[in-house]
Amino acid sequence: MKAIVFATRNHKEIIRDPLTLLFGIGLPIVLMGLFSVMQKNIPFGLYEINNLTPGVIVFSFSFLTLFSGMLLGRDKSTSFLMRIFASPMVAIDYIVGYVLPLLPIAILQIVFCLLTAGFLGLTLDFYTLLLVVVLLIISLLYIGIGLLLGTLFTDKQVGGLFAIFVNIATWLSGTWFELDMIGGTVQKIANLLPFAYAVDAARDVLNGHYDDAILPLSVVIVYTLFTFIIVNLAFKQKMRAHF
Numbered sequence: 721m722k723a724i725v726f727a728t729r730n731h732k733e734i735i736r737d738p739l740t741l742l743f744g745i746g747l748p749i750v751l752m753g754l755f756s757v758m759q760k761n762i763p764f765g766l767y768e769i770n771n772l773t774p775g776v777i778v779f780s781f782s783f784l785t786l787f788s789g790m791l792l793g794r795d796k797s798t799s800f801l802m803r804i805f806a807s808p809m810v811a812i813d814y815i816v817g818y819v820l821p822l823l824p825i826a827i828l829q830i831v832f833c834l835l836t837a838g839f840l841g842l843t844l845d846f847y848t849l850l851l852v853v854v855l856l857i858i859s860l861l862y863i864g865i866g867l868l869l870g871t872l873f874t875d876k877q878v879g880g881l882f883a884i885f886v887n888i889a890t891w892l893s894g895t896w897f898e899l900d901m902i903g904g905t906v907q908k909i910a911n912l913l914p915f916a917y918a919v920d921a922a923r924d925v926l927n928g929h930y931d932d933a934i935l936p937l938s939v940v941i942v943y944t945l946f947t948f949i950i951v952n953l954a955f956k957q958k959m960r961a962h963f
Contacts, residue, residue: 722807722808722809722813722817723809723812723813723814723816723817723820724817724820725817726809726813726814726816726817727816727817727818727819727820727821728821729817730791730817730818730820730821731820731821733791734787734791734821734822734825740783740786740787741787741825743783744780744783744784744786744787744825744829745780745825745828745829745832747780748776748777748779748780748829748833749832749833749836751776751779752772752773752776752833752836752837752840753836753840755767755772755776755896756769756772756840756841769837769840769841769842770842770923770926770927771923772837773833773834773837773842773926774851774855774919774922774923774925774926775893775894775895775896775919775922775923776833776895777829777830777833777834777855777922778855778858778893778895778915778918778919778922779889779890779893779895780829780833781826781829781858781859781861781862781863782862782882782885782886782889782890783829784822784825784826784829784859784862784863784866785862785863785865785866785869785882785885785886785889786866786878786879786882786886787822787825787866788818788819788822788863788866788867788870789865789866789867789868789869789870789873789875789878789881789882790866790870790875790878790879791818791870792818792866792867792870792871793869793870793873793874793875793876793877793878794875795870796870796874796875796958797874797875797876801814801958805959811952811955811956811959812952814955815867815948815951815952815955818863818867818870819860819863819867822859822863823856823859823863826855826856826859826863827856830852830855830856834848834851834852847925847926847927847928848926850925851922851925851926854921854922854925854933854937855922857937857940857941857944858918858921858922858940860944860948861914861918861940861943861944861947862889864944864947864948864951865885865947866878867948867951868947868950868951868954869881869882869885871951871954871955871958872954888913888915889915890915892906892909892910892913892915892916893910893915893916893918893919894910894916894919894920895919899916914939914940914943914944916936917935917936917937917939917940917943918936918940920932920933920936921933921936921937921940924936925937
């Protein structure tokens with residue numbers, strides 16, 4: 721209950737900046753349209769709608785990292801968190817309170833991107849419903865990374881770090897180009913990070929390759945759990961430092 725009340729407050733804070741929200745939802749839709757048109761002039765199928773859609777949606781989750789990191793970082797900078805640390809809430813209450821208001825945004829990103837993909841030729845069927853579930857799991861990874869950044873840095877620092885993060889997460893995810901085409905060190909680094917696995921899991925589910933999706937989805941889940949464990953420990957440290 722305490723976490724839900726806190727989540728309601730955070731929801732109000734997030735919607736105070738509707739332009740950023742619209743950008744986080746609208747930009748992936750624009751990119752999907754552009755790359756779908758480009759597919760006509762590209763000999764391989766990376767930008768075919770079945771491959772493009774999951775990658776673009778996972779890319780859109782980068783904005784969840786920005787939203788969560790900026791919100792938490794701003795709460796620290798304004799000393800809001802320091803004031804409410806005196807409440808009976810524990811670290812997990814705060815974390816859940818930051819996660820809950822971001823899930824509806826993730827759902828909006830998924831829905832609008834899928835509707836756009838349907839207009840561009842994607843078949844919306846049972847596989848699509850399973851894709852939504854997998855994408856929501858993936859969204860938690862990006863929210864967790866944002867919370868980690870917000871816990872460790874200020875809102876201004878998070879803004880700068882986001883520019884670095886979005887480039888790493890995008891270029892090493894295999895969304896815009898096949899990692900096999902590059903190979904070498906870049907591919908090895910990508911295989912150590914969860915972003916390519918997130919895109920692979922989403923693509924495999926959408927195309928009905930459930931067995932192939934198990935491994936990459938498992939990697940994403942492990943990374944997500946590890947990220948939230950670190951967030952929880954870091955948040956507890958901040959609370960102890962306050963008292």
